[in-house]
């Protein structure tokens with residue numbers, strides 16, 4: 246009986262050890278996968294998924310703590326930088342404002358989409374409907390006034406306003422959605438959500454590039470910081486090849502994190518148009534082909 250008990254106990258111990266070892270190995274495998282830059286794929290090619298090009302990007306934007314950490318940290322750093330900048334009467338974050346006239350109000354110039362407002366629900370809708378971006382569905386979404394606030398943006402903007410710094414919104418949303426945009430910003434509690442402080446595309450004079458609007462703003466405001474998710478939110482020289490865009494980045498290397506703050510947006514941006522070589526005539530299949538052609542696989 247004792248022997249049987251001992252045998253049973255020994256067997257149970259072995260079973261436990263085996264199970265523990267199995268769990269440890271599984272844990273190690275999962276950790277290895279999690280830490281690996283490219284995950285293990287079980288896709289043999291025979292079971293290709295019908296995956297939307299933007300699935301991972303939108304999922305990351307909506308659900309990843311990593312995304313939120315990046316944007317919250319960026320806005321926290323922007324707050325610290327603003328506290329330094331607003332004490333310097335000669336400081337400007339705008340290339341269009343090489344000297345600062347005395348007596349100006351102070352401002353932070355921010356982009357709107359994926360900088361202040363989170364439009365990932367629109368992007369998620371496109372994925373689930375199998376669609377791609379188009380102006381009609383985009384304007385319909387803007388008119389719904391349902392965009393959320395980017396994490397960290399609201400507290401940053403409100404703190405700036407409390408310190409007498411205006412928030413000026415410079416966006417390439419079409420002017421036809423101006424009121425909807427103002428309503429959306431105002432409902433979320435953003436300061437300066439009015440016609441005077443929201444500069445959309447075509448307003449006031451048919452501008453797509455943001456530089457001319459910054460020139461206008463620089464007449465009334467000392468531009469202390471600029472925040473965006475796109476190179477074009479900082480300079481009008483953003484429409485080049487990937488190498489030219491990197492050169493622009495490096496030309497102003499010391500401005501990043503000091504007066505220019507970039508938020509991550511893997512869903513879309515001028516980087517994508519650069520990859521497509523600014524060929525707006527490409528259909529979806531041709532775009533896919535051009536993008537995959539830009540990849541640099543391991544040799």
Ligand SMILES: [Mg+2]
Pocket residue numbers: 356357358359360473474475
């Ligand atoms: Mg944007």
